[in-house]
Structure formats: C-alpha cells, structure tokens
Amino acid sequence: MATRTSIVSDLAPTQELKLRLLAEGMSVTARAAKRLDDAVRELGWSAADYASTSGLILRLEDDVWVNAPVRRNNPNFVRSDAVIKLDADSGGFVVDAGGSGSRAAYCPQAAYHGGxxxxxxxxxxxxxxxxxxxxxxxxxxxxxxxxxxxxxxxxxxxxxxxxxxxxxxxxxxxxxxxxxxxxxxxxxxxxxxxxxxxxxxxxxxxxxxxxxxxxxxxxxxxxxxxxxxxxxxxxxxxxxxxxxxxxxxxxxxxxxxxxxxxxxxxxxxxxxxxxxxxxxxxxxxxxxxxxxxxxxxxxxxxxxxxxxxxxxxxxxxxxxxxxxxxxxxxxxxxxxxxxxxxxxxxxxxxxxxxxxxxxxxxxTLSFAQDSAGAVRYLYPGPVLVR
Ligand code: SF4
Known part of the structure; x- marks a missing residue:
C-alpha cells in the first residue's frame, strides 16, 4: 500500500512513514477507535508509562515498528486534525498519510497490566x-x-x-x-x-x-x-x-x-x-x-x-x-x-x-535490519491485532 517514493534515499516509504509518525503523531478515526477499544477491553490503548512509550505500538508493512503518538496521551504536540490517520477497514488497521500509507497491526498491552x-x-x-x-x-x-x-x-x-x-x-x-x-x-x-x-x-x-x-x-x-x-x-x-x-x-x-x-x-x-x-x-x-x-x-x-x-x-x-x-x-x-x-x-x-x-x-530511529537489509526477529513476535 505504501506508494510514494521516499524523499530520503536511505528510507523505504514505510520507514519514512515511521519518521513522520514520530514527528507528528496521528489522529484515530471512529472506526479505528472502536476496533482498538474492542481489542483492549478495560485496558488503555497504550501503557503510556514513560515519555517515549506514550503512543500506540504498531507494526507497519515491511516489518517497520513504530510507537505512534496520539492526542489522548500527548495533547502537547499531537494536533486534533493530525494529517496522518489510523483508520480501519474490513482488512484491519490502516495508517493513511494522504496519498501514501501502510496496513498496520496493533500490539495490545499485556493482560497483567493493572493487576x-x-x-x-x-x-x-x-x-x-x-x-x-x-x-x-x-x-x-x-x-x-x-x-x-x-x-x-x-x-x-x-x-x-x-x-x-x-x-x-x-x-x-x-x-x-x-x-x-x-x-x-x-x-x-x-x-x-x-x-x-x-x-x-x-x-x-x-x-x-x-x-x-x-x-x-x-x-x-x-x-x-x-x-x-x-x-x-x-x-x-x-x-x-x-x-x-x-x-x-x-x-x-x-x-x-x-x-x-x-x-x-x-x-x-x-x-x-x-x-x-x-x-x-x-x-x-x-x-x-x-x-x-x-x-x-x-x-x-x-x-x-x-x-x-x-x-x-x-x-x-x-x-x-x-x-x-x-x-x-x-x-x-x-x-x-x-x-x-x-x-x-x-x-x-x-x-x-x-x-x-x-x-x-x-x-527508536532504527529498523533492526542486517547488512543485507533483512529484518530478523530474535524472539517470537508479539501478539498483534489486525
Ligand atoms: S533519564 Fe535521568 S531522571 Fe530519568 S531515570 Fe534516567 S537518570 Fe533518572
């Protein structure tokens, strides 16, 4: 789904999207909010226990991971009309950056949180x-x-x-x-x-x-x-x-x-x-x-x-x-x-x-790629909601 060519030669389009999300955060459409609420039940969308963990953990296409800030936890810089949106359709979550974007999977909190x-x-x-x-x-x-x-x-x-x-x-x-x-x-x-x-x-x-x-x-x-x-x-x-x-x-x-x-x-x-x-x-x-x-x-x-x-x-x-x-x-x-x-x-x-x-x-500002550009997992991947 990521269509636009990156403006930075070192970055693939989804990597560029990650950097944009880190800089600006994203808004969440009503459809995506409903899907998140259904997935997390009584837990919040994010642990939000520390400055750099305040956003939603998403896996974008190409195994690009991002902690995407949202206004709910960062009203100090995420605009209510943020250009990048987390949306949902019949196939799951989508990050829509207006002309480009990525399918996304959401990483929910652990069940013991709050216990x-x-x-x-x-x-x-x-x-x-x-x-x-x-x-x-x-x-x-x-x-x-x-x-x-x-x-x-x-x-x-x-x-x-x-x-x-x-x-x-x-x-x-x-x-x-x-x-x-x-x-x-x-x-x-x-x-x-x-x-x-x-x-x-x-x-x-x-x-x-x-x-x-x-x-x-x-x-x-x-x-x-x-x-x-x-x-x-x-x-x-x-x-x-x-x-x-x-x-x-x-x-x-x-x-x-x-x-x-x-x-x-x-x-x-x-x-x-x-x-x-x-x-x-x-x-x-x-x-x-x-x-x-x-x-x-x-x-x-x-x-x-x-x-x-x-x-x-x-x-x-x-x-x-x-x-x-x-x-x-x-x-x-x-x-x-x-x-x-x-x-x-x-x-x-x-x-x-x-x-x-x-x-x-x-x-972090990195993508865990090896010298050949491949993303290799050290452990079984987290549980994700699409
Ligand atoms: S970043 Fe500084 S204030 Fe925060 S825990 Fe570490 S030493 Fe303490």
Whole structure:
C-alpha cells in the first residue's frame, strides 16, 4: 500500500512513514477507535508509562515498528486534525498519510497490566512494551533529567527500593502473560543513591540467576560500584545500555545536570571497559534526537561507534509532566537527516544502530535490519491485532 517514493534515499516509504509518525503523531478515526477499544477491553490503548512509550505500538508493512503518538496521551504536540490517520477497514488497521500509507497491526498491552500480585500492583514493578518487559526496581530517581517523567511523576521524596521478591514475581507473571508474553527483559528506571548500589548488584545477580535462558539487559548510569562486569558476564547478562542522552556539554548542563556533573568521561570510560569485557554488540548507549543540534548528536554517534558501542537514537518526545512539555519533538527532516548520517557513521565503524530486536525499535530511529537489509526477529513476535 505504501506508494510514494521516499524523499530520503536511505528510507523505504514505510520507514519514512515511521519518521513522520514520530514527528507528528496521528489522529484515530471512529472506526479505528472502536476496533482498538474492542481489542483492549478495560485496558488503555497504550501503557503510556514513560515519555517515549506514550503512543500506540504498531507494526507497519515491511516489518517497520513504530510507537505512534496520539492526542489522548500527548495533547502537547499531537494536533486534533493530525494529517496522518489510523483508520480501519474490513482488512484491519490502516495508517493513511494522504496519498501514501501502510496496513498496520496493533500490539495490545499485556493482560497483567493493572493487576496485582503478592507485593501489590504489578505495574509498580513492571511494564511490557511489545515483546520486552521493563523492570523498575526503584521508585523515583536520585537524578533529575528534564526530559524524563520519572523524577516529576515520583519526586525524590518518594524514593524507595522495591522488594527483590516482588521484582522476581512480577517478571515471572510478565513472562507467562496469556495475552502478551514478554520474551526478554530490561532492568531500567531510576538511578540509585550511592548508598544503594549494593542493592542493585544483588538485584542483578538474583534476576540473572532466576531467569536462565531469558535475555536480560541492564540500562543504568555507571555509578561507582553498581556494576561488576566480571560478575555480570559470568551471570549471563545479555546487553548493557549506558545512556549518554545528550552529547553537547552545554545542553547536558541545561537538561541533565546530574549527568553533566558526573562528566562524559565516566560514561565513555565505562563503555570502553564494558566493550572490552563483553565484546562488540553487547554495549549500547542512547542519544536523544531533537534536544541538541544535529551535529552534536552525530558527534555522539561517532564517539560511541568508534568505541565499538551500539548507538541507539531515541527521538525526543515531550512528556506533559516535565518542564520540556512545550518543546516540540524533532521534525521529520531532522529525524531523516540524523538517521541517514548516523547510518553512514555506523557503517564506517562496522557497528549497527540499535536495538537489534525489531519490536523494540518502536520508539527508536532504527529498523533492526542486517547488512543485507533483512529484518530478523530474535524472539517470537508479539501478539498483534489486525
Ligand atoms: S537518570 Fe534516567 S531515570 Fe533518572 S531522571 Fe535521568 S533519564 Fe530519568
């Protein structure tokens, strides 16, 4: 159905559509809303637990995954008359971009969302996005980044460690979910206070030992003492994500002051050690697109790629809870330029833009294609509604 030729040589038409959706979001026709409501029952259309997961997870044609913002969760930038529409016909969902578009399949939430376990509400511990469950072992965060909703939804006064038994129980439930079983795990969400790094090391040990055979990634600030690379390697950690967020020091000082104060050297030095220990392809780092000049983001991509780390580009999405709520997301043209030039940098250094799991690219500027352009699934695909 995608008919228009891409205006960017690196992008197929459905890939271009993804970038347009990330930039502008979409409206939802009454027919599509009815089909979504029928599919989700009492759950919402989206987990909407984090700035970049606020939209609907869709698989477009050509195995292109997108987290498409909707006005319901992002009234701060998705227009009520958004040009791109999610519609439905007798064959299922359709994304109509006026003269071009794609058939689409919708990825519903896991059935356990909104439920409770032996340690209270399960969503206090975990959320599933497509095929990955994210575990947040901490309430609030010891740091403040102005693009992130966590310190605003849960201010530092609410800071608390969550019981490890509750974390393990919630992971088990997410992995066994009848509607949307998670296939792999990301431990993320919140930086501990220095006195609590031991709790995190213990949590990492326990999760890895509890889930042999399940890929477990860890996304964390490399605080002194929080990572024992030898122990993580022996425990079978799948990948580490050490996020730079923004590369410009001037911009980092404005929007991620704690990370700025730690210094870029802390992050890059740890990435070097982690790549040396775990090998290429197992250490990634996220940069946000749209919060700093394009040249700075690309300098960050170069810095990561030349170290053998995997750059992950995450389009900035203003969260209504944060001070950056009125900063517009990057335009299609910005996204297309960053993608095209970042691909060239990655190729030059023999790395790929991450993540490698196709459904997990729903909120990143990447498509999980191999060097031949094929999309390869690492796990059984998520349950989809057409
Ligand atoms: S360190 Fe991570 S969790 Fe904490 S505010 Fe920054 S981005 Fe959010």
């Amino acid at each position: 409770a376990g032996g340690h209270g509400p399960l969503n206090n511990f975990v959320f599933t996005h497509a095929d990955r469950v994210r575990l947040s072992p901490l309430r609030s965060c010891a740091m403040v980044c102005e693009f992130c909703n966590i310190p605003y939804d849960d201010p530092i006064g609410t800071y608390a460690l969550k019981p490890i038994e509750g974390c393990l129980e919630a992971l088990d439930i997410a992995l066994a979910d009848q509607a949307q079983p998670a296939r792999h795990v990301l431990i993320s969400g919140g930086t501990p206070k220095p006195k609590d790094v031991g709790f995190h090391r213990e949590l990492f040990r326990r999760v890895l030992a509890h889930l042999p055979g399940v890929d477990v990634d860890i996304m964390m600030v490399p605080l002194r003492g929080v990572f024992d690379l030898g122990e993580l390697e022996a425990g079978g950690v799948h990948e580490l994500s050490i996020n730079l967020e923004v590369y410009s020091r001037e911009r980092a000082k404005q929007v991620a002051r704690h990370k700025f104060n730690q210094g870029l050297g802390l992050y890059l030095g740890f990435i070097d050690r982690a790549v040396a220990r775990l090998g290429p392809g197992r250490v990634r780092s996220m940069l946000m697109v749209g919060l700093e000049p394009v040249e700075d983001t690309l300098a960050g991509v170069e810095e990561l790629a030349r170290r053998g780390a995997t750059p992950v580009l995450s389009p900035f999405r203003p969260d209504p809870a944060t001070p950056l709520r009125d900063v517009p997301p990057p335009t299609f043209a910005e996204l297309a330029e960053v993608y095209s030039r970042a691909m060239e940098i990655a190729r030059r250094h023999g790395v790929s833009l991450g993540p490698a799991c196709p459904p997990c690219t729903h909120n």
